[in-house]
Amino acid sequence: MSGCKGKIRILDSYFEGAHDDPINIHGTHLKVMEYVSEKQVKVRFMHGQSYGFEAFYKGDEVEFVDAHSLRCLQPARVKAVERIDDYEILLTLDRAVNDNVKTGENVSVENVTWTPEVEIRNNYFSRIPTRGILVTTRRKVVIEDNVFYRIPMSGVLVSDDARGWYESGPVRDVTIRRNLFMECGSPVIAVMPENDRYEGAVHRNVRIEANRFVIRQGGEAVSARATDGLIIRDNYISVAGDGSVSPDAFFRTEDCKDVTISGNRCGRSLR
Template sequence: MHGTHLCITGQPDERSLRLRYMHNQSYGFNSFEPGDSVEIVNVHTLLGEFAGRVTDTKRIDDYEWTVTLDRVIGSLDIEDGRAVENISATPSLRVANSYFTLVPTRGILVTTRRRVEIYGNIFDRIPMPAIHISDDVRGWYESGPVRDVTIKGNRFVECGSPVVCVNPETDRYEGPVHTGIRIIDNEFIMNGGEAIGARGVADVTVSGNKISGRHEAQPVRVDTDR
Protein backbone atom coordinates (compact mmCIF):
# COMPACT_ATOMS: atom_id res chain seq x y z
CA MET A 1 0.00 0.00 0.00
CA HIS A 2 1.83 3.05 -1.23
CA GLY A 3 1.88 5.91 -3.70
CA THR A 4 4.16 6.55 -6.67
CA HIS A 5 7.07 8.96 -6.94
CA LEU A 6 7.47 10.65 -10.32
CA CYS A 7 10.92 12.06 -11.00
CA ILE A 8 11.35 15.66 -12.09
CA THR A 9 13.05 15.85 -15.48
CA GLY A 10 12.57 19.54 -16.24
CA GLN A 11 11.10 22.93 -15.29
CA PRO A 12 9.29 24.41 -18.31
CA ASP A 13 8.58 27.60 -16.37
CA GLU A 14 8.59 28.98 -12.83
CA ARG A 15 5.36 27.19 -11.84
CA SER A 16 5.58 24.00 -13.89
CA LEU A 17 7.36 20.65 -13.66
CA ARG A 18 7.98 17.95 -16.22
CA LEU A 19 7.55 14.57 -14.51
CA ARG A 20 8.35 11.01 -15.52
CA TYR A 21 7.19 7.58 -14.36
CA MET A 22 10.41 5.68 -13.80
CA HIS A 23 9.26 2.08 -13.29
CA ASN A 24 7.99 -0.04 -16.16
CA GLN A 25 5.25 -1.56 -13.99
CA SER A 26 3.69 1.79 -13.10
CA TYR A 27 2.89 4.32 -15.84
CA GLY A 28 0.23 5.49 -18.27
CA PHE A 29 -2.20 7.15 -15.86
CA ASN A 30 -2.59 10.67 -14.54
CA SER A 31 -1.41 10.81 -10.93
CA PHE A 32 -2.57 14.39 -10.41
CA GLU A 33 -5.82 16.34 -10.62
CA PRO A 34 -6.37 20.08 -10.20
CA GLY A 35 -6.67 20.83 -6.50
CA ASP A 36 -4.35 18.02 -5.38
CA SER A 37 -1.51 18.92 -3.02
CA VAL A 38 1.95 17.71 -4.01
CA GLU A 39 5.33 17.59 -2.34
CA ILE A 40 8.75 17.81 -3.95
CA VAL A 41 11.07 15.23 -2.39
CA ASN A 42 14.85 14.93 -2.32
CA VAL A 43 15.63 11.47 -3.73
CA HIS A 44 18.62 11.02 -1.42
CA THR A 45 17.07 12.06 1.91
CA LEU A 46 13.37 11.36 1.11
CA LEU A 47 12.53 14.62 2.86
CA GLY A 48 10.07 17.12 1.46
CA GLU A 49 11.49 20.41 0.18
CA PHE A 50 8.49 22.22 -1.35
CA ALA A 51 4.71 21.87 -1.39
CA GLY A 52 2.09 23.30 -3.70
CA ARG A 53 -1.33 22.72 -5.22
CA VAL A 54 -1.96 21.47 -8.76
CA THR A 55 -3.77 23.82 -11.12
CA ASP A 56 -3.28 21.93 -14.40
CA THR A 57 -1.84 18.73 -15.88
CA LYS A 58 -0.91 17.81 -19.45
CA ARG A 59 -0.01 14.40 -20.85
CA ILE A 60 3.12 14.23 -22.99
CA ASP A 61 3.14 10.44 -23.44
CA ASP A 62 2.51 7.34 -21.32
CA TYR A 63 5.54 8.09 -19.15
CA GLU A 64 5.75 11.89 -19.00
CA TRP A 65 3.41 14.62 -17.82
CA THR A 66 3.60 18.34 -17.16
CA VAL A 67 2.13 19.59 -13.89
CA THR A 68 1.47 23.26 -13.12
CA LEU A 69 1.31 24.47 -9.51
CA ASP A 70 -0.33 27.44 -7.84
CA ARG A 71 2.93 29.09 -6.81
CA VAL A 72 6.43 29.82 -7.98
CA ILE A 73 8.60 26.77 -7.40
CA GLY A 74 12.05 28.29 -7.55
CA SER A 75 15.24 26.67 -8.77
CA LEU A 76 15.58 22.92 -8.22
CA ASP A 77 18.70 20.78 -8.35
CA ILE A 78 17.23 18.32 -10.83
CA GLU A 79 20.61 16.77 -11.60
CA ASP A 80 20.99 15.85 -7.92
CA GLY A 81 17.56 14.22 -8.02
CA ARG A 82 14.08 15.45 -7.10
CA ALA A 83 10.70 13.73 -7.31
CA VAL A 84 7.04 14.52 -6.67
CA GLU A 85 4.41 12.73 -4.60
CA ASN A 86 0.69 13.44 -4.65
CA ILE A 87 0.01 13.90 -0.93
CA SER A 88 -3.75 14.28 -1.41
CA ALA A 89 -4.17 10.85 -3.02
CA THR A 90 -2.67 8.79 -0.21
CA PRO A 91 -4.48 5.80 1.30
CA SER A 92 -5.24 4.83 4.87
CA LEU A 93 -5.03 1.15 5.82
CA ARG A 94 -6.59 -1.17 8.37
CA VAL A 95 -5.64 -4.86 8.43
CA ALA A 96 -7.29 -6.81 11.24
CA ASN A 97 -7.85 -10.42 12.31
CA SER A 98 -6.31 -11.94 9.19
CA TYR A 99 -4.00 -14.89 8.55
CA PHE A 100 -0.93 -14.55 6.32
CA THR A 101 1.05 -17.54 5.07
CA LEU A 102 2.48 -19.02 1.84
CA VAL A 103 3.53 -15.54 0.76
CA PRO A 104 6.82 -15.58 -1.20
CA THR A 105 7.81 -12.02 -0.28
CA ARG A 106 6.61 -9.69 2.49
CA GLY A 107 3.36 -10.00 4.38
CA ILE A 108 2.44 -6.31 4.22
CA LEU A 109 4.34 -3.50 2.50
CA VAL A 110 2.97 -0.15 3.60
CA THR A 111 4.26 3.37 3.15
CA THR A 112 1.60 6.07 3.38
CA ARG A 113 1.23 9.20 5.48
CA ARG A 114 -2.38 8.49 6.45
CA ARG A 115 -3.40 6.30 9.39
CA VAL A 116 -2.28 2.66 9.35
CA GLU A 117 -3.67 0.07 11.77
CA ILE A 118 -2.43 -3.53 11.74
CA TYR A 119 -3.81 -5.57 14.63
CA GLY A 120 -4.92 -9.05 15.65
CA ASN A 121 -3.29 -10.81 12.69
CA ILE A 122 -1.18 -13.97 12.40
CA PHE A 123 1.88 -13.94 10.14
CA ASP A 124 3.02 -17.53 9.68
CA ARG A 125 6.53 -18.12 8.30
CA ILE A 126 6.66 -15.20 5.91
CA PRO A 127 10.15 -15.52 4.32
CA MET A 128 10.81 -11.77 4.25
CA PRO A 129 9.73 -9.15 6.82
CA ALA A 130 6.14 -9.69 7.84
CA ILE A 131 5.60 -5.93 7.86
CA HIS A 132 7.84 -3.66 5.80
CA ILE A 133 7.72 0.14 5.89
CA SER A 134 9.96 1.46 3.14
CA ASP A 135 9.78 4.58 0.85
CA ASP A 136 12.14 5.03 -2.08
CA VAL A 137 12.81 7.13 -5.17
CA ARG A 138 15.56 5.10 -6.80
CA GLY A 139 14.25 1.56 -7.25
CA TRP A 140 10.54 0.82 -7.09
CA TYR A 141 9.61 4.53 -6.65
CA GLU A 142 7.11 3.66 -3.92
CA SER A 143 6.10 6.70 -1.87
CA GLY A 144 6.01 8.03 0.87
CA PRO A 145 6.62 8.58 4.62
CA VAL A 146 4.48 7.18 7.44
CA ARG A 147 3.11 9.44 10.16
CA ASP A 148 0.63 7.33 12.14
CA VAL A 149 1.18 3.56 12.33
CA THR A 150 -0.10 1.15 14.99
CA ILE A 151 1.06 -2.48 14.92
CA LYS A 152 -0.66 -4.14 17.87
CA GLY A 153 -1.63 -7.57 19.12
CA ASN A 154 -0.25 -9.54 16.18
CA ARG A 155 1.43 -12.95 16.28
CA PHE A 156 4.54 -13.46 14.15
CA VAL A 157 5.72 -17.05 13.71
CA GLU A 158 9.25 -17.60 12.36
CA CYS A 159 9.16 -14.81 9.79
CA GLY A 160 12.09 -13.19 7.97
CA SER A 161 14.36 -10.73 9.75
CA PRO A 162 13.69 -8.11 10.82
CA VAL A 163 10.12 -9.26 11.29
CA VAL A 164 8.90 -5.66 11.46
CA CYS A 165 11.23 -3.67 9.21
CA VAL A 166 11.31 0.11 8.86
CA ASN A 167 13.89 0.95 6.22
CA PRO A 168 13.57 4.11 4.10
CA GLU A 169 15.94 3.80 1.15
CA THR A 170 18.12 6.85 1.71
CA ASP A 171 21.79 7.43 1.01
CA ARG A 172 22.03 10.73 2.92
CA TYR A 173 20.73 11.34 6.42
CA GLU A 174 19.37 14.82 7.13
CA GLY A 175 16.51 13.85 9.44
CA PRO A 176 13.94 11.13 10.07
CA VAL A 177 11.74 9.98 7.20
CA HIS A 178 9.16 8.02 9.21
CA THR A 179 7.50 9.12 12.46
CA GLY A 180 4.61 8.15 14.71
CA ILE A 181 5.12 4.36 14.82
CA ARG A 182 3.76 2.23 17.67
CA ILE A 183 4.71 -1.47 17.92
CA ILE A 184 2.96 -2.77 21.00
CA ASP A 185 1.69 -6.00 22.60
CA ASN A 186 2.78 -8.30 19.77
CA GLU A 187 4.14 -11.85 20.03
CA PHE A 188 7.28 -12.76 18.09
CA ILE A 189 8.25 -16.44 17.83
CA MET A 190 11.68 -16.18 16.26
CA ASN A 191 13.86 -18.41 14.12
CA GLY A 192 16.88 -16.10 13.97
CA GLY A 193 17.56 -12.42 13.42
CA GLU A 194 15.74 -9.37 14.72
CA ALA A 195 12.13 -8.95 15.76
CA ILE A 196 12.15 -5.21 15.05
CA GLY A 197 14.63 -3.25 12.95
CA ALA A 198 14.11 0.44 12.24
CA ARG A 199 16.21 3.30 10.90
CA GLY A 200 15.50 6.83 9.71
CA VAL A 201 12.76 7.19 12.32
CA ALA A 202 11.55 9.37 15.18
CA ASP A 203 8.68 9.11 17.65
CA VAL A 204 8.73 5.31 17.81
CA THR A 205 7.10 3.38 20.67
CA VAL A 206 8.05 -0.26 21.27
CA SER A 207 6.42 -1.79 24.34
CA GLY A 208 4.69 -4.87 25.71
CA ASN A 209 6.02 -7.22 23.03
CA LYS A 210 6.84 -10.86 23.82
CA ILE A 211 9.87 -12.29 21.99
CA SER A 212 10.79 -15.97 22.18
CA GLY A 213 12.74 -18.55 20.20
CA ARG A 214 16.15 -18.09 18.56
CA HIS A 215 17.06 -14.47 17.90
CA GLU A 216 19.78 -11.85 18.06
CA ALA A 217 21.12 -10.88 21.48
CA GLN A 218 19.44 -7.52 20.89
CA PRO A 219 16.27 -8.44 18.97
CA VAL A 220 15.01 -4.85 18.83
CA ARG A 221 17.00 -2.17 16.97
CA VAL A 222 15.76 1.39 16.53
CA ASP A 223 18.23 3.83 14.97
CA THR A 224 17.12 7.45 15.10
CA ASP A 225 20.30 8.99 13.71
CA ARG A 226 20.80 7.35 10.32
Protein backbone atom coordinates in the same frame (compact mmCIF):
# COMPACT_ATOMS: atom_id res chain seq x y z
CA MET B 1 -3.13 -0.43 -4.02
CA SER B 2 -1.33 2.47 -5.65
CA GLY B 3 -2.33 6.12 -5.44
CA CYS B 4 -5.55 5.54 -3.48
CA LYS B 5 -7.32 7.79 -0.98
CA GLY B 6 -10.17 7.49 1.50
CA LYS B 7 -9.93 4.49 3.83
CA ILE B 8 -8.71 1.00 2.94
CA ARG B 9 -10.02 -1.75 5.26
CA ILE B 10 -8.82 -5.36 4.91
CA LEU B 11 -10.55 -7.52 7.51
CA ASP B 12 -11.04 -11.22 8.35
CA SER B 13 -9.25 -12.49 5.24
CA TYR B 14 -6.96 -15.43 4.43
CA PHE B 15 -3.88 -14.92 2.23
CA GLU B 16 -2.06 -18.10 1.25
CA GLY B 17 0.07 -19.06 -1.74
CA ALA B 18 0.43 -15.63 -3.39
CA HIS B 19 3.53 -15.20 -5.54
CA ASP B 20 4.35 -11.75 -4.16
CA ASP B 21 3.41 -9.42 -1.29
CA PRO B 22 -0.36 -9.89 -0.81
CA ILE B 23 -0.84 -6.30 0.45
CA ASN B 24 1.18 -3.35 -0.84
CA ILE B 25 -0.22 0.14 -0.27
CA HIS B 26 1.83 3.08 -1.56
CA GLY B 27 1.99 6.17 -3.73
CA THR B 28 4.32 6.86 -6.65
CA HIS B 29 7.27 9.21 -6.92
CA LEU B 30 7.58 10.74 -10.39
CA LYS B 31 11.02 12.11 -11.22
CA VAL B 32 11.40 15.75 -12.22
CA MET B 33 12.89 15.82 -15.71
CA GLU B 34 12.66 19.52 -16.58
CA TYR B 35 11.69 22.88 -15.07
CA VAL B 36 9.77 24.23 -18.05
CA SER B 37 8.95 27.60 -16.45
CA GLU B 38 8.91 29.03 -12.95
CA LYS B 39 5.58 27.28 -12.25
CA GLN B 40 5.76 24.31 -14.64
CA VAL B 41 7.61 21.01 -14.29
CA LYS B 42 7.82 17.94 -16.47
CA VAL B 43 7.75 14.70 -14.45
CA ARG B 44 8.21 11.08 -15.49
CA PHE B 45 7.20 7.60 -14.35
CA MET B 46 10.50 5.81 -13.82
CA HIS B 47 9.64 2.17 -13.19
CA GLY B 48 8.71 -0.03 -16.15
CA GLN B 49 5.96 -1.81 -14.22
CA SER B 50 4.23 1.36 -12.99
CA TYR B 51 3.30 4.00 -15.57
CA GLY B 52 0.52 5.35 -17.74
CA PHE B 53 -2.13 6.05 -15.11
CA GLU B 54 -3.62 9.38 -14.02
CA ALA B 55 -1.20 10.36 -11.25
CA PHE B 56 -2.42 13.95 -10.72
CA TYR B 57 -5.62 15.96 -10.90
CA LYS B 58 -6.30 19.70 -10.70
CA GLY B 59 -6.35 20.77 -7.06
CA ASP B 60 -4.12 17.95 -5.76
CA GLU B 61 -1.45 18.81 -3.21
CA VAL B 62 2.07 17.64 -4.06
CA GLU B 63 5.51 17.70 -2.50
CA PHE B 64 8.91 17.98 -4.13
CA VAL B 65 11.09 15.30 -2.52
CA ASP B 66 14.87 14.93 -2.45
CA ALA B 67 15.44 11.40 -3.71
CA HIS B 68 18.52 10.86 -1.53
CA SER B 69 17.22 12.12 1.83
CA LEU B 70 13.50 11.51 1.07
CA ARG B 71 12.76 14.84 2.74
CA CYS B 72 10.22 17.36 1.47
CA LEU B 73 11.82 20.33 -0.27
CA GLN B 74 8.65 22.28 -1.10
CA PRO B 75 4.88 21.78 -1.13
CA ALA B 76 2.66 23.02 -3.96
CA ARG B 77 -0.83 22.62 -5.45
CA VAL B 78 -1.61 21.45 -8.98
CA LYS B 79 -3.36 24.03 -11.18
CA ALA B 80 -3.32 22.05 -14.44
CA VAL B 81 -2.24 18.64 -15.74
CA GLU B 82 -1.15 17.85 -19.32
CA ARG B 83 -0.44 14.22 -20.25
CA ILE B 84 2.47 14.19 -22.69
CA ASP B 85 2.59 10.42 -23.17
CA ASP B 86 2.36 7.22 -21.11
CA TYR B 87 5.47 8.20 -19.13
CA GLU B 88 5.62 11.99 -18.94
CA ILE B 89 3.28 14.62 -17.49
CA LEU B 90 3.47 18.42 -17.49
CA LEU B 91 2.32 19.96 -14.19
CA THR B 92 1.37 23.60 -13.75
CA LEU B 93 1.59 24.65 -10.09
CA ASP B 94 0.13 27.43 -7.98
CA ARG B 95 3.54 28.83 -7.06
CA ALA B 96 7.05 29.20 -8.39
CA VAL B 97 9.45 26.34 -7.80
CA ASN B 98 12.06 27.26 -5.19
CA ASP B 99 15.73 27.51 -6.09
CA ASN B 100 16.65 24.77 -3.59
CA VAL B 101 14.40 22.42 -5.56
CA LYS B 102 15.85 23.40 -8.92
CA THR B 103 19.42 22.89 -7.72
CA GLY B 104 18.67 19.42 -6.34
CA GLU B 105 20.56 16.64 -8.07
CA ASN B 106 17.65 14.19 -8.02
CA VAL B 107 14.13 15.41 -7.21
CA SER B 108 10.78 13.66 -7.41
CA VAL B 109 7.16 14.69 -6.91
CA GLU B 110 4.66 12.86 -4.71
CA ASN B 111 0.89 13.38 -4.82
CA VAL B 112 0.01 13.72 -1.12
CA THR B 113 -3.73 14.13 -1.69
CA TRP B 114 -4.06 10.55 -2.92
CA THR B 115 -2.85 8.88 0.27
CA PRO B 116 -5.24 6.60 2.19
CA GLU B 117 -5.99 5.73 5.77
CA VAL B 118 -5.44 1.99 6.33
CA GLU B 119 -6.91 -0.66 8.64
CA ILE B 120 -5.63 -4.26 8.33
CA ARG B 121 -7.18 -6.44 11.01
CA ASN B 122 -7.73 -10.13 11.83
CA ASN B 123 -6.11 -11.62 8.71
CA TYR B 124 -3.93 -14.71 8.17
CA PHE B 125 -0.80 -14.76 5.97
CA SER B 126 1.03 -17.96 4.98
CA ARG B 127 2.99 -19.59 2.13
CA ILE B 128 4.08 -16.24 0.70
CA PRO B 129 7.61 -16.09 -0.83
CA THR B 130 8.16 -12.40 -0.04
CA ARG B 131 6.58 -10.22 2.67
CA GLY B 132 3.15 -10.02 4.26
CA ILE B 133 2.33 -6.30 4.24
CA LEU B 134 4.03 -3.27 2.70
CA VAL B 135 2.57 0.10 3.58
CA THR B 136 3.74 3.69 3.00
CA THR B 137 1.06 6.31 3.51
CA ARG B 138 1.12 9.43 5.65
CA ARG B 139 -2.40 8.89 7.01
CA LYS B 140 -3.36 6.70 9.95
CA VAL B 141 -2.41 3.01 9.69
CA VAL B 142 -3.53 0.22 12.05
CA ILE B 143 -2.21 -3.36 11.60
CA GLU B 144 -3.80 -5.39 14.36
CA ASP B 145 -4.70 -8.96 15.41
CA ASN B 146 -3.18 -10.64 12.33
CA VAL B 147 -1.20 -13.90 12.04
CA PHE B 148 1.96 -14.06 9.91
CA TYR B 149 3.04 -17.70 9.59
CA ARG B 150 6.59 -18.37 8.35
CA ILE B 151 6.77 -15.45 5.95
CA PRO B 152 10.36 -15.82 4.61
CA MET B 153 11.02 -12.06 4.47
CA SER B 154 9.67 -9.35 6.78
CA GLY B 155 6.11 -9.75 7.98
CA VAL B 156 5.61 -5.98 7.75
CA LEU B 157 7.78 -3.56 5.73
CA VAL B 158 7.53 0.23 5.82
CA SER B 159 9.82 1.49 3.07
CA ASP B 160 9.62 4.64 0.84
CA ASP B 161 12.00 5.19 -2.06
CA ALA B 162 12.55 7.50 -5.01
CA ARG B 163 15.37 5.72 -6.82
CA GLY B 164 14.27 2.08 -7.26
CA TRP B 165 10.62 1.06 -7.21
CA TYR B 166 9.66 4.75 -6.72
CA GLU B 167 7.02 3.73 -4.16
CA SER B 168 6.17 6.67 -1.87
CA GLY B 169 5.99 7.95 0.81
CA PRO B 170 6.59 8.76 4.51
CA VAL B 171 4.43 7.42 7.35
CA ARG B 172 3.18 9.66 10.14
CA ASP B 173 0.91 7.46 12.31
CA VAL B 174 1.38 3.66 12.32
CA THR B 175 0.23 1.18 14.97
CA ILE B 176 1.28 -2.49 14.75
CA ARG B 177 -0.45 -4.22 17.64
CA ARG B 178 -1.41 -7.70 18.97
CA ASN B 179 -0.15 -9.61 15.95
CA LEU B 180 1.44 -13.08 15.98
CA PHE B 181 4.63 -13.33 13.91
CA MET B 182 5.52 -17.02 13.69
CA GLU B 183 9.08 -17.70 12.46
CA CYS B 184 9.15 -14.93 9.88
CA GLY B 185 12.25 -13.58 8.14
CA SER B 186 14.54 -11.02 9.73
CA PRO B 187 13.81 -8.32 10.60
CA VAL B 188 10.23 -9.35 11.26
CA ILE B 189 9.07 -5.71 11.26
CA ALA B 190 11.25 -3.45 9.10
CA VAL B 191 10.87 0.33 9.08
CA MET B 192 13.48 0.96 6.43
CA PRO B 193 13.21 3.98 4.12
CA GLU B 194 15.62 3.76 1.19
CA ASN B 195 17.46 7.02 1.75
CA ASP B 196 21.21 7.08 1.22
CA ARG B 197 21.70 10.45 2.92
CA TYR B 198 20.37 11.26 6.39
CA GLU B 199 19.08 14.81 6.75
CA GLY B 200 16.39 14.10 9.35
CA ALA B 201 13.62 11.61 9.92
CA VAL B 202 11.78 10.11 6.98
CA HIS B 203 9.14 8.29 9.07
CA ARG B 204 7.48 9.37 12.33
CA ASN B 205 5.22 8.02 15.06
CA VAL B 206 5.47 4.24 14.68
CA ARG B 207 4.11 2.16 17.58
CA ILE B 208 4.88 -1.58 17.84
CA GLU B 209 2.95 -2.88 20.83
CA ALA B 210 1.84 -6.16 22.44
CA ASN B 211 2.89 -8.39 19.56
CA ARG B 212 4.09 -12.00 19.89
CA PHE B 213 7.26 -12.89 17.99
CA VAL B 214 8.48 -16.46 17.59
CA ILE B 215 11.97 -15.72 16.30
CA ARG B 216 14.27 -17.80 14.16
CA GLN B 217 17.73 -18.19 15.65
CA GLY B 218 19.82 -15.09 15.01
CA GLY B 219 16.85 -13.05 13.80
CA GLU B 220 15.65 -9.55 14.68
CA ALA B 221 12.13 -8.64 15.75
CA VAL B 222 12.28 -4.95 14.77
CA SER B 223 14.73 -2.89 12.74
CA ALA B 224 14.13 0.81 12.13
CA ARG B 225 16.12 3.63 10.60
CA ALA B 226 15.52 7.37 10.02
CA THR B 227 12.39 7.18 12.18
CA ASP B 228 11.44 9.58 14.97
CA GLY B 229 8.83 8.87 17.62
CA LEU B 230 9.37 5.10 17.63
CA ILE B 231 7.71 3.07 20.41
CA ILE B 232 8.45 -0.64 20.96
CA ARG B 233 6.72 -1.85 24.10
CA ASP B 234 4.97 -4.78 25.79
CA ASN B 235 5.98 -7.29 23.10
CA TYR B 236 6.73 -10.94 23.87
CA ILE B 237 9.57 -12.73 22.08
CA SER B 238 9.98 -16.50 21.99
CA VAL B 239 13.37 -17.78 20.89
CA ALA B 240 14.87 -21.25 20.58
CA GLY B 241 17.93 -22.29 22.59
CA ASP B 242 19.22 -22.26 26.13
CA GLY B 243 20.22 -19.45 28.45
CA SER B 244 18.73 -16.05 29.13
CA VAL B 245 18.40 -13.42 26.44
CA SER B 246 17.47 -9.76 26.82
CA PRO B 247 14.57 -8.64 24.61
CA ASP B 248 16.60 -5.57 23.65
CA ALA B 249 18.87 -7.88 21.65
CA PHE B 250 16.06 -8.27 19.09
CA PHE B 251 15.63 -4.54 18.35
CA ARG B 252 17.91 -2.41 16.18
CA THR B 253 17.67 1.31 15.41
CA GLU B 254 19.76 3.65 13.27
CA ASP B 255 19.38 7.43 12.92
CA CYS B 256 16.26 7.37 15.10
CA LYS B 257 15.22 9.93 17.74
CA ASP B 258 12.64 9.94 20.53
CA VAL B 259 12.73 6.14 20.83
CA THR B 260 10.92 4.30 23.65
CA ILE B 261 11.68 0.61 24.25
CA SER B 262 9.97 -0.73 27.39
CA GLY B 263 8.02 -3.59 28.88
CA ASN B 264 9.20 -6.21 26.39
CA ARG B 265 9.74 -9.80 27.57
CA CYS B 266 11.64 -12.85 26.34
CA GLY B 267 10.99 -16.56 26.74
CA ARG B 268 12.14 -19.84 25.29
CA SER B 269 10.10 -21.59 22.59
CA LEU B 270 9.77 -25.37 22.46
CA ARG B 271 11.72 -25.58 19.19
